[in-house]
Amino acid sequence: MTATAQPGVPPIGAVIYAPGQPPEQLLADFAGQLLARGFRIGGLIQHTERAEDGRKTDMRVTELDTGRQISIGQSLGKASKACILDTQALAEASGAMRRALEDRADLVFFNKFSKSECEGQGLASDMLATVAEGIPVLTAVPGVLIGQWVEFTGGRTDLLPPTMEALWRWWGPRRLYADLAQGVTEAEVKRVVVGLNWTMVETPFGVGLAQTPERGTPACLAAPQAGYRAGGSLPELAALVRSNNPFDVALGVAACNAHYNRFDLAAETGNGLDSFGRPEGEAVVIGAFPAIAERLPGIKVIDRRPGPGQYPEEAAETLLPAAETVIITSATLANRSLPRLLVLARDARVALVGPGAAMTERLFSYGIEVLSGLVAEDPDGLARVVSEGGGAKDLKRFCRPATLRRTGGIGSV
Structure with a gap:
């Protein structure tokens, strides 16, 4: 009813x-x-x-x-x-x-x-x-x-x-950005690096990553307050997740992740794409992860630039409500498409996977069952990769994989 x-x-x-x-x-x-x-x-x-x-x-x-x-x-x-x-x-x-x-x-x-x-x-x-x-x-x-x-x-x-x-x-996934920002505690921003593919925020306690807005968009023409971010307040930077500027949102997400993806985070290891094993029934992946078709045969892949046999992003409206298992790239957190996808996948088991995943139980309340991301182990090496335009595979050399699983029902955290 x-x-x-x-x-x-x-x-x-x-x-x-x-x-x-x-x-x-x-x-x-x-x-x-x-x-x-x-x-x-x-x-x-x-x-x-x-x-x-x-x-x-x-x-x-x-x-x-x-x-x-x-x-x-x-x-x-x-x-x-x-x-x-x-x-x-x-x-x-x-x-x-x-x-x-x-x-x-x-x-x-x-x-x-x-x-x-x-x-x-x-x-x-x-x-x-x-x-x-x-x-x-x-x-x-x-x-x-x-x-x-x-x-x-x-x-x-x-x-x-x-x-x-x-x-x-x-209450809805549309609230998750405010929720993430409100959980960030005071810390100094040590370093901000904006690369071609990734944005990085470092504090004394952790490093956060978020996908940089796509080239050619207005958000990438200039970085607001460039040169003045380091030395500032982490909660103030995290509050940018509420912005309408895609570049600010990426900085805000990376700042949130710097708080949650702490160096001392206790988590499982392993690849997030294996979160649910070989899914039974209808399964959908948001994002063309490398070799995903071989890793998870029969899974339907939705991507903004679909390749052969893949679906355009508009197909999410039809495929997600019928899916039993959904794996979503963490890039959707930075580009703000995640809340809508979670609404569409409300009856599915959902995993959020990728370097930009916020490793916090707060997200479990919005329908996510598994979070799989990265925790930095070598901030200097990671900063070099980000500044030189490295991809997700390059980031992993300076991080350890981390996975959190929801142990109770939604809202049990």
């Missing part, structure tokens, strides 16, 4: 739940994970208290920006059949919604869509005002109110099952 929000409309997520099974702890856990990763969230999370017979005895909401708890329930006695909601207390709690709107939060949690909102009361006006400002909203909706919810939102909603995997899928 899934409804999809219309293009151009901020996502309105609704976790649908069965009677007596509100997803309160699920939403609280999701909010905690987003906060831990540096996302700015606001609004309310609800906690319902019940007697042994299942009767509601109290309802409390937690303001996500302050941590303050407010009781929005009232004691009506065992014999009462009326709703225990205290509308005055809820009005007080609604201040958290207004603050989230003023602060332009990344996501606003509305504790619940209930009969009050159906009638235009409760938090209905706050919810509509938040959506009107283009801020994503997430709430819980009882199954019996799906029809009223769809009418309330005009059909511009995503209906979600009550699982952490569904929440991360809804």
Whole structure:
């Protein structure tokens, strides 16, 4: 059961739940994970208290920006059949919604869509005002109110099952760049090298690589702030992943990788193309890896410049949704095509492979099962290769292979 929000409309997520099974702890856990990763969230999370017979005895909401708890329930006695909601207390709690709107939060949690909102009361006006400002909203909706919810939102909603995997899928791969940058801690940028094929960022703790934007594109005509990158702040450089300039994005990805692909990273070795062995069923590779057809017979290869027997990049729209296994080149991280590919491959086992892969468990939440990249062992030798226009094979001489595997479900990190 899934409804999809219309293009151009901020996502309105609704976790649908069965009677007596509100997803309160699920939403609280999701909010905690987003906060831990540096996302700015606001609004309310609800906690319902019940007697042994299942009767509601109290309802409390937690303001996500302050941590303050407010009781929005009232004691009506065992014999009462009326709703225990205290509308005055809820009005007080609604201040958290207004603050989230003023602060332009990344996501606003509305504790619940209930009969009050159906009638235009409760938090209905706050919810509509938040959506009107283009801020994503997430709430819980009882199954019996799906029809009223769809009418309330005009059909511009995503209906979600009550699982952490569904929440991360809804939050979406489009968030992964901000997620990567927010995880980067302070370090000095020792060296930046921009080569014909690869861009390199070095810190005292690690080296990151990203594919340089393709020659002939506007991004390669001039490097912004050339000569002033070394000696700067790594988080500031990593923040360039949010840029609209492809050259800046490559620098930002390399900076993120310098943080995650640290010299002391503990990881498996081996070639990432062997992540799933000989894939059974429909299998697709994004990127014409050398000798891929011989290594993985029968696999379908998609490339921007397809060779004989290969598919153009437009074929991803058709091939990925039907695939059971997908191996994606790390170049898609730098050219920003990765989020779309992950959406298309949402039902497949996915590996991200290549020198520019960010070796961090953060990416597992976006549908990736295996990460396979490089960890530098000789930064000086690597810098020479990058500056002299070397390819991926040349990089490997100065690095060790590294592979991370997701051990739980999506969102288990």
